[in-house]
Each structure stands twice: as structure tokens, then as C-alpha cells.
Amino acid sequence: MNKDLQSIQPDRPNIITTAIDAISFNRKMDTEATVAEMIAGKYVLVEGVYSNGLQLLTELKRDLLLKHDNKSFQGQRDFRSAFREASHRLLLKVKDNRLTVKKCPDIGWLELLYPDASEFYISFPEVQGMNSAWQWYKNGIEIETLNLTLHPFYGTYFPTRFDHLKLFDKWLKTYEGAKDNAIDIGVGSGVLTFQLIQNGFKNIFATDTNKNAIIGVSQESKRLGFEDKITLNHGDLFENCDVKADLIVFNPPWLLAKHKLEEGIDKAIYYEEELFPRFFEQAQKHLAPDGKIVLIFSNLAQVVEEESTHPIIEELQKNNRFRKELHLRRGVRASSKRTKRTDSRTNEKVELWVLAPKEKQ
Ligand SMILES: C[S@@+](CC[C@H](N)C(=O)[O-])C[C@H]1O[C@@H](n2cnc3c(N)ncnc32)[C@H](O)[C@@H]1O
Numbered sequence: 001m002n003k004d005l006q007s008i009q010p011d012r013p014n015i016i017t018t019a020i021d022a023i024s025f026n027r028k029m030d031t032e033a034t035v036a037e038m039i040a041g042k043y044v045l046v047e048g049v050y051s052n053g054l055q056l057l058t059e060l061k062r063d064l065l066l067k068h069d070n071k072s073f074q075g076q077r078d079f080r081s082a083f084r085e086a087s088h089r090l091l092l093k094v095k096d097n098r099l100t101v102k103k104c105p106d107i108g109w110l111e112l113l114y115p116d117a118s119e120f121y122i123s124f125p126e127v128q129g130m131n132s133a134w135q136w137y138k139n140g141i142e143i144e145t146l147n148l149t150l151h152p153f154y155g156t157y158f159p160t161r162f163d164h165l166k167l168f169d170k171w172l173k174t175y176e177g178a179k180d181n182a183i184d185i186g187v188g189s190g191v192l193t194f195q196l197i198q199n200g201f202k203n204i205f206a207t208d209t210n211k212n213a214i215i216g217v218s219q220e221s222k223r224l225g226f227e228d229k230i231t232l233n234h235g236d237l238f239e240n241c242d243v244k245a246d247l248i249v250f251n252p253p254w255l256l257a258k259h260k261l262e263e264g265i266d267k268a269i270y271y272e273e274e275l276f277p278r279f280f281e282q283a284q285k286h287l288a289p290d291g292k293i294v295l296i297f298s299n300l301a302q303v304v305e306e307e308s309t310h311p312i313i314e315e316l317q318k319n320n321r322f323r324k325e326l327h328l329r330r331g332v333r334a335s336s337k338r339t340k341r342t343d344s345r346t347n348e349k350v351e352l353w354v355l356a357p358k359e360k361q
Helices: 003-007 031-039 051-067 073-087 124-139 163-174 191-198 211-224 275-285 300-304 311-318
Strands: 022-025 043-046 090-095 119-123 141-143 148-150 181-185 203-208 230-234 245-250 287-298 322-331 349-357
Touching: 003 211, 003 230, 022 031, 022 051, 031 043, 031 051, 031 073, 043 051, 051 073, 051 090, 051 124, 073 124, 090 124, 119 124, 148 191, 163 191, 163 287, 163 322, 163 349, 181 191, 191 203, 191 211, 191 245, 203 211, 211 230, 275 287, 275 311, 311 322, 311 349
Parallel strands: 022 043, 043 090, 181 203, 181 245, 203 230, 245 287
Antiparallel strands: 090 119, 141 148, 287 349, 322 349
């Protein structure tokens, strides 16, 4: 692993380490009145049992839904933003890396992410997010194509559906080119990099803008014994990369952002307009003579909004840099047998694109 990476600190939820002026809420108090205070801007500290906080959030949701009964897209957006703002005023206290309320989940991130803070306040929704992330980290997620269970680090994107990985696996098994160097842009929880290694690639330069992804893949590659084959880097696209690759793989975010992107998971799902033009421009400079780009994508944006553009098709049509060598598609199955597919995602297909540089005339 790159030496500089040892100094990377994970992104973690904000905490309050100073004294706060807050209403202490316990079961005997009036929920509606407390929620009204929260909406008005007051901090509320959950006392007693953890579920007292859940009770307040349920009441907050009910109250705000009454005020935001407009079912339009904008109306729902306003509701979500009001809920987000007020719910973050609901706080829990942490002492010695544990929540101080009773009957609460045991969340290891409180120790792993905050070794430097012994007593602090943190918002209830952040704790809920950490709890869910802790379950995934602790129990792991089985990745069939790898025949491995991965343990995604806090704040890192990981797959819960696997069709794109199967598509990539199928293609990798037919790949006959050189396997000396590959670049994995947006390594996430490491799945594509690990697939490359299992299929005989010798060196992978794996990079991500999300610090937590880099920390997580570093831990996982040590655990799995892949450390010698991976160079990890924290940065934007090909930043710090001087490799010429036989293969550049990128499973980018699939939806064009209509909001300002936040660090972390947001950038795994949404992309800014300039991401793809920047990627293609830089990729051209990082390909070995017979190198190829493999992009994993989806028609999700078109399923949600018919008019939306497809950044890979746009690149092929507008610029004279790459030619399409292959385009595979595969239907997306529900993430669990219990999930009923009645939503628009029924038409969703994952795509694998193989592009090669156009020969100069
Ligand atoms: C859809 S996830 C894919 C993760 C993983 N490769 C996989 O297939 O499961 C996209 C990843 O790209 C990363 N990413 C987004 N923009 C990036 C950029 N400009 N440079 C490097 N990584 C980026 C995100 O942080 C995220 O981890």
C-alpha cells in the first residue's frame, strides 16, 4: 500500500463535543410538544431507552407529513428536507464509545471512528445509519462471483444486486489480452479489483475519491492476501496515476446529479456533467497500445426519465477517441426473493461496454 495512505482519516458523522442546551426527553413527556420544539430549532436529547428516540421520529414524520401534504415531486422533496433538518436536532449521548441510553444497538463504529473523543453528542439519524452500516460490516455481504464475503467499511458503496458483476465476470473469462496492469477507477468496496485479481491480473491501480473506500479496501486486501497486487490511491479519476493499463475498469455513478454533490456515497450514485468527458480524456492517456476500457453502466437514468442522455453513447457519437468493441446487456433481478418487482426498475438493464482507442488516421 502507498505510504501516504496510512495518514488518511476516515470521513465520519459530525459530533458535538461542547456542552449543549437541549431538552432531555423521556417516556413520560409529551411527544407532540417535544416535536414542536425540535421543529422550532431546539436540540432534544434522548434519555431512558433508545426507542424513545424512535417514538419522537415517528411523531416528527407524522407532523411534517400533515404540513407537507403536497404529493408533487417538489412537495415530497420539501418534506424530506424539513425532516432531515429537524431530525438531526434529536441527539444521543456517547460515553466511552457507547450510547448512554438503555436497550440500544451495539455499534462498533463509535469506537473505530472516534478513538479521539470519549464523550460527545451525535444525531439520532446518524446513529441509525451507523447501526445499519455496522451490521453490513460485521456480518459481511456474500459476493457469489468472488466466492467471498466482503466487509464494507463505513460510508462505502457496496453492491446489493449482482447482475453487473456477473456480466463483468462472464466477459473477463473470455478476455485474452495482456493481464499485467489494470486501473480500477472508483474502487468502492473492491469488488471489481478482486475480480480482476482472481482472473489473473498482476497489478491493479485502484483509486477512489472516497477516503473510506480506500481504507476499507486496504483492510480487505490485507485480509484476503491480495495486498501485493494492489496499489491504492485516494484521488480524483487518474490523479497520481502513472500507469499505462491493459484494462481500465470503471463502474461509475449511474445518475446525473441535479444537486450539489456531497462527499461519500452521494458520489457513488450521482455524477456531475463533467465526470465522463474528464474520464474519457484522461483514460486515453493511460491506455497501453492494445489497452481497453470496460465500463459498467445501466439504463436506469432512461428508465426513470426517458429524455436523459447516456454519457457513453454521447462520447462515442461526439468524439473521435474510442470505438465500441462490445456492448452486453443483462436484466436486473430483484435484490431479494421477497422483493416484489412492481416498480419501474422492472425494465432496468445493466450494461457492459468495451471501448478501444480509434486508430489515428
Ligand atoms: C457505483 S460505485 C462502484 C464501486 C465499485 N467499483 C463497484 O463496482 O461496486 C462508484 C464509485 O466511484 C467513486 N467515484 C465517483 N467519482 C469519482 C471520481 N471522480 N474519481 C474516483 N472515484 C470516483 C465513488 O466514490 C464510488 O466508490
